[in-house]
Amino acid sequence: MSQMSSFPGLTHVAITVSDLPASTAWYTALFGSAPVLDEDEESGTFHHTVFSLDGGMLFGLHTHPDSGTPARFDERQVGLDHIAFQCSPDALPGWVERLDALGIEHGGIKNAHYGSGISFRDPDNIALEFFAPPVSTS
Structure with missing residues (x-):
């Protein structure tokens, strides 16, 4: 088995949102910058809008065309x-x-x-x- 260094840090976080234009505007205001990427993923299974944060961290907003009725987030659920x-x-x-x-x-x-x-x-x-x-x- 190969020698591993310390556990790696996070490179990005992606969250699923119910209204991409509204969330993009909200996060643009919060981050004080526009997204660096806004496209359909090549497989066509989701769209992502991605912001670049300090330290090289990326923060993505995703929508999935095949999703049902969006539910509000609840941290008391698994995930x-x-x-x-x-x-x-x-x-x-x-x-x-x-x-x-x-x-x-x-x-x-x-x-x-x-x-x-x-x-x-x-x-x-x-x-x-x-x-x-x-x-x-x-």
Whole structure:
């Protein structure tokens, strides 16, 4: 068996949305940038709109032409619970201001021993968070 390095980080996250134009506009405002890709996937089984985030991370919005009636997201179901965007503790107040300016409801800054975060939801009710790990004092 070959030697493996540490477990690799994430390169992208893709979520399924019910209204691609509305979600694209919402995420464009949140990210402050336009998508870098907007196309039907070559197999024709889904359409994806992809944003490029800091650190080389990609964030995709998908629609599936063969899907039935869309349901609202519920983290209590098996699957995704939430997506957290990393930031520093000092950046959290700025994200509160940004969410307020965009009219996006949020829970304010919550602090815990494992870090601090701001929880909010997208148009499909998908749970999102700005998360700041605790500052190391060592």
